[in-house]
Amino acid sequence: MQKALAARVDGLGFSTRVQNVLDGMRIQTLAELVCLSDVDLLRSPNLGRKSLSEIHQVLNSQGLSLGMKLEVPSSAEVQEIDPAKALNQVICKSIAGRVEFLVQASRDGCTSADIHLGRMYLEGAGVATDFRKARVYFVRAARKGNLLGYWNLAVIYRVGYGVRRSEAKVLRLLSALRRHGLAENRSAGL
Numbered sequence: 001m002q003k004a005l006a007a008r009v010d011g012l013g014f015s016t017r018v019q020n021v022l023d024g025m026r027i028q029t030l031a032e033l034v035c036l037s038d039v040d041l042l043r044s045p046n047l048g049r050k051s052l053s054e055i056h057q058v059l060n061s062q063g064l065s066l067g068m069k070l071e072v073p074s075s076a077e078v079q080e081i082d083p084a085k086a087l088n089q090v091i092c093k094s095i096a097g098r099v100e101f102l103v104q105a106s107r108d109g110c111t112s113a114d115i116h117l118g119r120m121y122l123e124g125a126g127v128a129t130d131f132r133k134a135r136v137y138f139v140r141a142a143r144k145g146n147l148l149g150y151w152n153l154a155v156i157y158r159v160g161y162g163v164r165r166s167e168a169k170v171l172r173l174l175s176a177l178r179r180h181g182l183a184e185n186r187s188a189g190l
Helices: 016-024 030-034 038-042 049-061 083-096 099-107 111-123 131-143 147-159 167-187
Strands: none
Touching: 016 049, 030 049, 038 049, 099 111, 111 131, 111 147, 131 147, 147 167
């Protein structure tokens, strides 16, 4: 069973839509997938009941299901853990402890907090991936004149994170980015 759980999800024959959603959620192995519930997956944009059914079929063919509680590895297995992945988990837990602070800083008008929260929700770092919340924080930052807000919104619309891809919106956002960047340079005397 451990061997099945270590299998990568990109080689299991998922449809392009499902694979894109799993990639967006940064799910790489079956172990990461089976820990999620139906509700967790349905929260993700672009994943509906049909895609969820496809995930259930693939997992059933492997003798697995969603919502599984995985065993704690033995001390011999712990030595096989990838140190980079373990460090990533520590960082995510550390970041998760700072969410309340960043939310309060965002409410107080700090655009850097908006950018950090947006990136956290976009990447699922320390919080559950939520493209809508990421977009909201980037919009707040952009409205306050933060250039990274415009840039991250352009990325969202170029890639299609939780929205329809739109080159027209990308161009408008990049144009606004240039306008605000030029205005800042002029005011700084550059």
